[in-house]
Amino acid sequence: MSDAGKPTAPPRPAGRAAMKKELPDHFKAYRHVWVFVEYEHGAIHPVSLELLGEGRKLADKLGAELAGVLLGEDRAALLPEIATVCEYGADLVYLVAQPILAHYRNEPFTRAMTDLVNTYKPEIVLLGATVLGRDLAGSVATTLQTGLTADCTELAIDDERSLAATRPTFGGSLLCTIHTLNYRPQMATVRPRVMPMPPRVPGRTGRVIEHPLDLREEDVVTKVLRFLPDRDSTKSQLAYADIVVAGGLGLRSPENLQLVRNLADVLGGDWGGSRPLVQKGWMSSDRQIGQTGKTIRPKLYIAAGISGAIQHRVGVEGADLIVAINTDPHAPIFDFAHIGIIADATEILPALTEAFRKRLTVNRLAG
């Protein structure tokens, strides 16, 4: 009999990873999956809804419940948000409504979260890897003395009910899977757009558990003097664009980024670039696509002159259709693109722009 059809045994993990897991007794009671719902300036951050979708899958696999954690100032204002959280998959919502939680501050938010965890004992806590979520996750994990895996690209439950959190490592050149063996809860952050937006189920409801917060304003050292909203909100739209065109070092000069912008304009999409372009100063970091930049999930992604390192790959894999233009037939981008052209991006981009312009303009006149 041939071995060809047999699944190969995974390589034996070395050292401590091979250690037997024995969860201390006091952690065995920890059950259920939580998603921290980021609510600020009157709105839930989309990443929290994406995480509810992912948390739902983990909870179902565990046979556990999914809870959303909502922290905010005003109970009445939070009520519609509770409904939203349940419609996106939560079975229950833990609510802490106190004036002290009006604006995000590390101290009261950490206190509220750690109180909730110590009282209700979840086995998994997920947070968005936003500025707020990262700030909070770090101090909550440290206070609880548990493990935290940042910027995960994949979450799964292994055969022993433990969270297997996969994230890029070594500057995005490899992936690693991380476990929190002997501590609970298992905490992970996930960046916006890494997980798909789950469907909303109108009318789906859940329970609400309101929890007090024993903390007075005079006990909180840090005060928010002012909040100045960003004026240029267009910058943040790249992650949510339907069409994205991006350039890499294959463009050869910063001026050729204009070719990328031209195609994006004709397609009514947004544009970006790979990490080396930021490092070379060709464009600002808010245009960077990849693990340390934006994660995108467009309907069409055109990568021009991008080799496709893992740190870029994890940022674009959610795209419906990936088109790669590169002169190197062995470039890793052809391993995950759907359509590839082996050609010089600086020649194909203008031709593609013109071809699309003709098609889209002709039809407009005809219509």
Add this chain to the structure above:
Amino acid sequence: MHIVVCIKQVPDSAQIRVHPVTNTIMRQGVPTIVNPYDLFALEAALRLRDQFGATVTVLTMGPPMAEDTLRKALGFGADRGVLLTDRAFAGSDTLATSYSQAILRIGALWGAPEIVFTGKQTIDGDTAQVGPGIARRLGLNQVTYVAAITDLDTVAGTIALTRRAEGGVQELATRLPVLVTMLEGSNDVRRGSLPDVLRAARAEIQVWSAADAGIADMTKTGLRGSPTVVKRVFAPPARAEKAERVEVPGGSPNELAEALIGRIYAHKPALEADLLRTAAIGY
């Protein structure tokens, strides 16, 4: 005033390569650099020293060769370098515990720091949790992603800062001692002056073992103390099918472009209508 800056030596991630056959990391010959984000922290500390007067102690943890990192920081103008190096730290998943202990020891020797700086994150870990971890362990007020320090009153023990928040910036006031993680681009890192560079080459670096730093409980540091373990490191598998290649033998760029559009619409027929709708609104 005493300021401690935590910095880290990292492999230059742009130069890490993966062996195409074995999928293992080829570390040999990869140069190391000071974590770029940490330089903004160091510069912020040096500016406060220039303005208000302070001693700046730079702390790093790593193998003995991480001493280079400290010499570089001294060359920029830092006053003192402490290297925490011990085989017991190998494999530690975050450095917060060890840094915290070392900062306590630094405080005992040269005065408790009013401000501890770190970078926003490291480029080799990207976790952004070492700073918050230090703040929690040492009971410091924590302000992350700081773009500017707008006011400092060492007598009253107050500090005002501007920090990046979701969808805007927050102006915060808090009390010392504080842990600040600096945002990239928050300042222009200085060039070291010639006297500083010369001093850095000769300066004595404090090299501490875990015991020197007062870390007695090794179960809380290094391999045994980390709550997380890496079970598997791997290269992601290629998709089952390679990219479908669009070729027009001897074709011009225009012909290739036409062929490509045809293939795109063949894959995703709905895209054509979407693009036309967008174009109709947009033009």
